[in-house]
Amino acid sequence: MTTLLNVKDLRAYYGQVQALHGLSFSLNEGSLVTLLGANGAGKTTTLRAICNMVRSTGAIEFDGKPLNNRSTENIVRFGIAHVPQGRGTFTTMTVEENLQLGAITRKDSAGIVSDIERMYAHFPVLKQRHTQQAGTLSGGEQQMLAVARALMLRPRLMLLDEPSFGLAPLVVRDLFGILGKINREDKVSILVVEQNAQLALELADQAYVIETGRIVMSGKAKDIANNEEIRKSYLGY
């Protein structure tokens, strides 16, 4: 297994406030890794730092190449698709335009057309609504659209920021099922940040637990899920 993403001693700042205090972790090619932790632990900040959307220091390497000091839009071109918190839907545009925007950096127009069809096969509800304004979709549908938009990049790594947020439990199950399928079948590595630790641990291979900007625990997802002490003290279930 080769390391796809390697983060070393990551420190991030919002103005004068330091949000991450030297965080290190890595992700193997093809794996599904979850970052867990309470509100304000620094999960979102970690994802934002990878895409250079927040000021940070430390080393971030993707496929052996440093990402530091590159602009967000350039980092995307490495094949890193980020589904932000709140889904980042282009609400005034149609569902299909949202998908096209996901592939805006690609040049192969035939591939884009066939990928849009592939997304409609993954998410049939998007096909039904493809001419509709994306803002009129329900929360669950918008999350499907956000994942589909990210996949349109044909990413090597997908960063997901709390995909379960605000969704009904059944919809969340559905969505996580699809994420697992994407990871296995399309060989997309996934780094998912979640507050719903139980569900994330069922899905993930590897897990890291963050507390106040530091990694306090790491290991196989199975082991962490089975360790009652960790679950009770850090994950709250």
Place this chain on the structure above:
Amino acid sequence: MELFTNQVLAGIATGAIYACMALAVVMIYQAIDHLNFAQGEMAMFSTFISWQLMQWGLSYWAAFLITLAFSFVAGIAIERILFKPLAKAPVLTNVAGFIALFAIINSSAGLIWDFTIKQYPTPFGSSPFLGSQLISTHQAGMIGVTVLLLLGLYFFFQYTRIGLAMRAAASVPESARLVGINTSWMIALGWGMATAIGSIAGMLIAPVVFLEPNMMGGVLIYGFAAAVLGGLSSPFGAVVGGFLVGVFENLAGTYIPGVGNELKLPIALALIISVLVVKPAGLFGRHIVKRV
């Protein structure tokens, strides 16, 4: 009845110019959330460039095209040099920037070409259009060029990838960056296009208002009125607003006693205020709801 038709058609013709100015204003507003007070002066300066080129012996259409290209590049340059550094500055800093730009361009034009009124040619002639007394060929040309421009822009924004990217960058900048769009350059491109659109408005209206450094003052106020009426968040609304303001202005000038030519401009301003009071988002604008 003939007077009425005549006034409506003339209103549509000047309305076409207001529509262009409104569109230019809305494009920049969408990109950077500020009203460009210098839009009219930029258009005026472009018009002077085209006049100068014709003085040097170029044909009308050659001068027209060169001016378009010049305006496009100049718009990008203004954004890169002046407004990109101000992107994170407070609103008032930007307003000061726009006012400075207004004064600089206005005075430079006066310095280079002086403040005397100049004749500006029309490529369409000013004979009656198709033998009808209702509208002149130049007015018909103003409408024709504007309609072509609007169709071209519609096609560009609806059916090209770069148009899609520009819309995305204007509507949700953060998501646009996350799909790999260089939003900063999209803003610059918006400035270039808006400046070129403004220059078309300037070159089309110059034969009517005559060429001088203050020629666009009134036109820009009508353009603002049109943009506010249609809604600053809606390019389509801005265009409709432009035509409505043009027709409204002419009809008010003709039929409301005591308005005449002198009070037409205050009517545009009254229109801005009434729309802002009654429907702050404009006829076609959307209320922007921010989630906290």
